[in-house]
Amino acid sequence: MKALLCTEYGPPHKLAVQDVPSPKAGPGQVIIDVKASALNFPDALMVQGLYQVKPPLPFSPGAEVAGLIKEIGEGVQGLKAGDRVIAFPGFGGFAEECVVAAERIMPLPEGMGFATGAALVLTFGTSLHALQDCGRLQTGETLLVLGAAGGVGAAAVEIGKTMGARVIAAASSADKLDLCRQLGADETINYSTEDLRKRTLELTNGKGVDVVYDPVGGDYTESALRATAWHGRLLIIGFAAGAIPKIPLNLALLKERSLVGVYWGDSVRHDPPGHVKNMKQLMAWFAQRKINPVVSEQLPLAQAPDAIARLMERKVKGKVVILPES
Numbered sequence: 001m002k003a004l005l006c007t008e009y010g011p012p013h014k015l016a017v018q019d020v021p022s023p024k025a026g027p028g029q030v031i032i033d034v035k036a037s038a039l040n041f042p043d044a045l046m047v048q049g050l051y052q053v054k055p056p057l058p059f060s061p062g063a064e065v066a067g068l069i070k071e072i073g074e075g076v077q078g079l080k081a082g083d084r085v086i087a088f089p090g091f092g093g094f095a096e097e098c099v100v101a102a103e104r105i106m107p108l109p110e111g112m113g114f115a116t117g118a119a120l121v122l123t124f125g126t127s128l129h130a131l132q133d134c135g136r137l138q139t140g141e142t143l144l145v146l147g148a149a150g151g152v153g154a155a156a157v158e159i160g161k162t163m164g165a166r167v168i169a170a171a172s173s174a175d176k177l178d179l180c181r182q183l184g185a186d187e188t189i190n191y192s193t194e195d196l197r198k199r200t201l202e203l204t205n206g207k208g209v210d211v212v213y214d215p216v217g218g219d220y221t222e223s224a225l226r227a228t229a230w231h232g233r234l235l236i237i238g239f240a241a242g243a244i245p246k247i248p249l250n251l252a253l254l255k256e257r258s259l260v261g262v263y264w265g266d267s268v269r270h271d272p273p274g275h276v277k278n279m280k281q282l283m284a285w286f287a288q289r290k291i292n293p294v295v296s297e298q299l300p301l302a303q304a305p306d307a308i309a310r311l312m313e314r315k316v317k318g319k320v321v322i323l324p325e326s
């Protein structure tokens with residue numbers, strides 16, 4: 001089978017498509033015939049050896065896939081060959097076949113295509129967990145989303161609107177902000193041309209926002225925190241801009257603000273029933289047409305290195321999906 005392989009840590013152009021033996025299912029594992037595999041920022045970090053998870057070399061990136069079950073390992077119950085599924089292997093998804101633990105599999109809902117299924121779990125799972133479980137976002141509150149046209153950001157805009165918030169989307173270009181408006185954002189801020197703190201305060205009549213969803217980090221974090229209201233919550237999602245901000249804690253004391261860390265992958269391990277409940281919620285919202293992942297590009301395996309490079313250069317919108325068999 002064909003797989004995109006990382007044989008040494010480094011920039012994406014070092015990745016290459018190679019023929020490798022098909023994986024075998026061990027006890028409790030399942031082999032998936034991968035029809036679609038979504039790209040996420042952690043893939044870019046993982047191939048450079050910069051992510052908290054470091055698979056042994058050589059490995060294929062690709063954290064989330066949709067496809068058909070090909071083979072079942074010993075002891076796996078309730079799944080069979082041919083089932084349409086979504087899976088979260090963590091890595092190994094940029095390949096024609098991948099191995100995944102059976103508990104990391106869920107059914108692909110009726111009427112949902114493979115590309116949409118692959119693009120849904122990580123980004124929407126993260127954003128629902130962040131806004132609902134960590135941020136306690138309430139109907140009628142105001143939510144500021146940074147990096148709002150990116151993978152997790154676009155999901156936060158859609159979920160924020162679905163939860164009844166007023167959503168302010170912040171991103172770095174006019175076409176990214178157009179996408180945010182199409183997703184339902186009430187207001188937009190171009191933070192490469194406008195002062196994020198000043199504009200956020202203007203849009204909230206000086207009060208500030210209730211919740212900030214921050215997957216970007218860098219200088220934006222402190223500006224956004226300074227534009228939160230009494231009891232505001234800053235959700236720490238990630239640091240796509242590279243720099244991990246150091247925040248003066250008097251900003252938390254003033255206005256009784258909270259800084260809340262979000263680590264979706266570990267939350268799934270700590271609270272499996274909570275994860276299942278959230279996935280059911282997302283599938284129900286998808287069926288009601290309240291959410292729909294933005295799949296901006298569908299590309300063959302050979303173009304995955306270029307897509308990872310463009311993701312690192314802020315040139316990607318929504319989700320890029322790789323089709324390993326095309």
Ligand SMILES: NC(=O)c1ccc[n+]([C@@H]2O[C@H](COP(=O)([O-])OP(=O)(O)OC[C@H]3O[C@@H](n4cnc5c(N)ncnc54)[C@H](OP(=O)(O)O)[C@@H]3O)[C@@H](O)[C@H]2O)c1
Nearest residue numbers: 041147150151152171172215238239240241262263264314
């Ligand atoms: N905590 C969790 O559980 C969790 C789960 C999933 C992902 N994450 C993290 O969330 C972050 C975003 O992931 P994603 O998959 O949504 O990535 P993405 O699609 O690339 O979106 C990231 C956004 O960050 C902005 N950005 C600002 N400076 C950037 C830079 N120097 N390089 C790249 N992007 C930059 C870009 O928007 P603008 O150009 O508009 O600024 C971009 O759209 C990553 O740090 C990832 O590790 C965390």
